[in-house]
Amino acid sequence: MRLPARLRPPDLVRTGGGGPLGCVAVPGLGLSVRGWEPTLARLELPQAAAAVALPAYGVPAAWGSALGPRDTAQRLLDRLDELRAGRTVLLGHSAGCQVVAEAARAAPDRVAALVLVGPTGDPxxxxxxxxxxxWLRNLPGETPRQVPVLLxxxxxxxxxxxxxxxxxxxxHRLDATLAGLRCPVLLVRGAHDHICPPAFLERLAGRAACPGLVTVPGAAHMAPLTHPQELAAAVRPFLTGTGTGGRATG
Structure with missing residues (x-):
């Protein structure tokens, strides 16, 4: 069923200052770009930030189109061209982490760093x-207030x-993708996230060349939707350069 235009979420949200984009976020699978907007607005960076929708990641996918992380990563790179984005930091949430990691693998000269929030791809x-x-173990840590948004x-x-x-x-093996990257990677999980358990995050950190680890207190898997202020505070040092390549815990 196709929703009326007035009810459809946008395929792009942009926050922050003017000029070129400093960071671009991809929502989790099935989520809209609105889920990233509160976090991006709280980053308080000098450059602009944006969240973009991709097929199955905020907008419907054409029937029969390829939807693997590598295919979607190429669509992300095409979208960055449309936005005239230069070398940027890419942020991903959930399965969106797999997409931005593949974009960094395909075009390392265009990706300055990665922020992976609640990454999936655990074998x-x-x-x-x-x-x-x-998913069932994760549910008790989420707030019921997000149900209308998710629906x-x-x-x-x-x-x-x-x-x-x-x-x-x-x-898709996210760990294998990270092993081929040289850019700094910040790995983030909510303290109550059972979709991305601590052991998996540690395994990813062991494969990344320049890993950082941050935990968002109180959050579960949907941290961008439920804890935007805490998430922004957790990743801001990395984005501003003071935590790049570091290994912090929160």
Missing amino acids: AARPWAALVRR RDYTYSGMISFARAMDAARR
């Missing part, structure tokens, strides 16, 4: 049953697109 969660168990976003992106992209994402 231990590849079976559907394992994914469902992690709106998933309805807009489309459950068929969501399922197709999820099937591709669960087969």
Whole structure:
């Protein structure tokens, strides 16, 4: 079902100062760019920041289109061209982390650093049953207030697109992608995130060339939606350069 135009989320939100984009965020699978807007607005960076929607990541996907992280990463790079973005920091949430990591692999000269919030791609969660168990364990840490937002976003992106992209994402090895990158990577998880457990984050840190680790107190998997102020505070030092390449815990 196609929603009326007045009910559709935007395919781009932009915050901060003028001039070139300093960082670009990709939402989680099935989520809209509005989920990133409160966090980006609180970063208080001198350069502008934006969140962009991609097929299955905020907008519906064309029937039969390839929705693997590498395919979606190329669409992200094309979108950066449209926005005339230069060398930027890419932020991803959930399966969006796999997309931005693949963009950094494909175009390392265009990506200054990565911020991965609640990354997915854990080989231990590849079976559907394992994914469902992690989602169920994560639910008690989330707030019921986000349910209307999630229903709106998933309805807009489309459950068929969501399922197709999820099937591709669960087969993708984020750890292997990070092993081929040389840029700094900040790895972030909510303290109550059961979709991205601590052991997986530590494993990713071991594969990244310049890793940083940050925990957002009180948050679960949907940190950009539920704890934007805390998330912005956690990643701001990295984005401003004071924490780049460091290994901090919060």
